[in-house]
Amino acid sequence: xxxxxxxxxxxxxxxxxxxxxxxxxxxxxxxxxxxxxxxxxxxxxxxxxxxxxxxxxxxxxxxxxxxxxxxxxxxxxxxxxxxxxxxxxxxxxxxxxxxxxxxxxxxxxxxxxxxxxxxxxxxxxxxxxxxxxxxxxxxxxxxxxxxxxxxxxxxxxxxxxxxxxxxxxxxxxxxxxxxxxxxxxxxxxxxxxxxxxxxxxxxxxxxxxxxxxxxxxxxxxxxxxxxxxxxxxxxxxxx
Amino acid sequence: xxxxxxxxxxxxxxxxxxxxxxxxxxxxxxxxxxxxxxxxxxxxxxxxxxxxxxxxxxxxxxxxxxxxxxxxxxxxxxxxxxxxxxxxxxxxxxxxxxxxxxxxxxxxxxxxxxxxxxxxxxxxxxxxxxxxxxxxxxxxxxxxxxxxxxxxxxxxxxxxxxxxxxxxxxxxxxxxxxxxxxxxxxxxxxxxxxxxxxxxxxxxxxxxxxxxxxxxxxxxxx
Numbered sequence: 001x002x003x004x005x006x007x008x009x010x011x012x013x014x015x016x017x018x019x020x021x022x023x024x025x026x027x028x029x030x031x032x033x034x035x036x037x038x039x040x041x042x043x044x045x046x047x048x049x050x051x052x053x054x055x056x057x058x059x060x061x062x063x064x065x066x067x068x069x070x071x072x073x074x075x076x077x078x079x080x081x082x083x084x085x086x087x088x089x090x091x092x093x094x095x096x097x098x099x100x101x102x103x104x105x106x107x108x109x110x111x112x113x114x115x116x117x118x119x120x121x122x123x124x125x126x127x128x129x130x131x132x133x134x135x136x137x138x139x140x141x142x143x144x145x146x147x148x149x150x151x152x153x154x155x156x157x158x159x160x161x162x163x164x165x166x167x168x169x170x171x172x173x174x175x176x177x178x179x180x181x182x183x184x185x186x187x188x189x190x191x192x193x194x195x196x197x198x199x200x201x202x203x204x205x206x207x208x209x210x211x212x213x214x215x216x217x218x219x220x221x222x223x224x225x226x227x228x229x230x231x232x233x234x235x236x237x238x239x
Numbered sequence: 240x241x242x243x244x245x246x247x248x249x250x251x252x253x254x255x256x257x258x259x260x261x262x263x264x265x266x267x268x269x270x271x272x273x274x275x276x277x278x279x280x281x282x283x284x285x286x287x288x289x290x291x292x293x294x295x296x297x298x299x300x301x302x303x304x305x306x307x308x309x310x311x312x313x314x315x316x317x318x319x320x321x322x323x324x325x326x327x328x329x330x331x332x333x334x335x336x337x338x339x340x341x342x343x344x345x346x347x348x349x350x351x352x353x354x355x356x357x358x359x360x361x362x363x364x365x366x367x368x369x370x371x372x373x374x375x376x377x378x379x380x381x382x383x384x385x386x387x388x389x390x391x392x393x394x395x396x397x398x399x400x401x402x403x404x405x406x407x408x409x410x411x412x413x414x415x416x417x418x419x420x421x422x423x424x425x426x427x428x429x430x431x432x433x434x435x436x437x438x439x440x441x442x443x444x445x446x447x448x449x450x451x452x453x454x455x456x457x458x459x460x461x
Binding site for chain 2 (some may be wrong): 061062063064066067069075079080082084085087088089091092093094111112114115122123124
């Protein structure tokens with residue numbers, strides 16, 4: 001009887017063992033890449049009724065975030081601008097732009113514009129803007145460089161691991177309160193200003209000038225009275 | 240044979256479980272309303288409801304005309320009412336708050352120092368309607384209550400800002416505009432004697448940081 005398998009199949013068999021070990025890994029990577037684009041929709045611009053540009057209004061015109069997101073310092077929800085807010089300018093400027101027709105129509109008929117959500121936590125997660133903003137967590141950390149987006153897209157995925165990364169060590173990302181709206185934060189200038197103000201307020205120099213974000217962050221965490229111990233307990237976010 | 244069948248069923252059940260774990264959207268999107276949601280129940284499609292007309296929430300009873308409307312018997316109040324001053328720990332806090340609110344809501348059109356040359360004015364608004372300067376004799380001499388009224392009800396083509404700026408913050412903005420007017424029209428005799436001496440010696444006259452006349456051109460996002 002002739003041999004059914006050629007001797008080269010031995011190599012094939014060995015290779016298949018290795019492949020079998022690698023395959024699940026590859027599958028996992030493919031799945032996670034798919035879930036990023038299909039389910040999480042990272043970096044995919046979201047269709048809106050009006051092509052509103054943060055790049056234009058925030059970066060170029062320098063309109064403050066709170067002009068439109070009024071409640072971001074005061075409430076859990078940051079708030080989206082009603083049509084009235086757009087019209088406070090667009091009743092006078094670019095009044096003939098066809099792109100703005102939905103805004104004018106909405107104002108005439110008193111029906112709100114329907115913005116599509118970009119970031120949306122699952123309903124079983126509790127979130128609150130005011131505490132983060134008031135304790136020095138910048139918009140930029142959670143929403144990326146939104147001031148440079150022509151059409152808003154999700155630049156950061158808010159997974160549980162991502163929230164916890166900060167809740168376990170907020171000193172890695174915290175800034176002085178007045179820097180939360182900044183998109184060109186300069187750590188060393190901020191440290192200098194902090195040291196100056198400390199000297200002015202207490203009449204004493206800082207014992208040690210912080211050298212990096214973490215050392216500076218530890219001071220700020222202390223000043224903001226942040227209770228790190230409970231911050232990664234489940235009930236903080238799942239209540 | 241029997242054992243294989245059980246293994247087979249168990250395998251199927253496991254597969255079913257693995258697949259089912261992907262179907263968890265029901266807890267992600269619970270049948271409840273979040274802010275700004277669209278409603279299929281109310282005719283105006285808004286999930287956010289307005290209070291019934293005529294209801295007054297606790298703490299929202301606005302009887303004090305001077306404080307809430309900036310006018311008594313239809314006449315603008317000449318000065319910031321004491322009730323507004325009482326909402327702030329001190330006048331410096333009030334000015335700081337006013338500065339932050341001014342830079343957020345007014346500066347885009349009226350400019351950082353109030354000359355009516357903000358970015359939006361430059362980008363076309365002033366071609367349609369001149370954004371006025373605060374440093375005209377008429378606005379320098381006008382009642383404090385007039386500014387409050389402009390913020391609350393708008394003026395000409397300027398839209399009202401009452402939905403975005405709380406009454407005490409409107410008064411803080413008024414105080415800050417007064418500080419801006421002072422800063423652009425100060426005479427040496429307005430200065431404390433000590434500061435005037437320093438100015439005459441050619442030194443920096445600024446004494447206390449945050450004093451009204453010196454806050455005019457700083458921009459902090461407080």
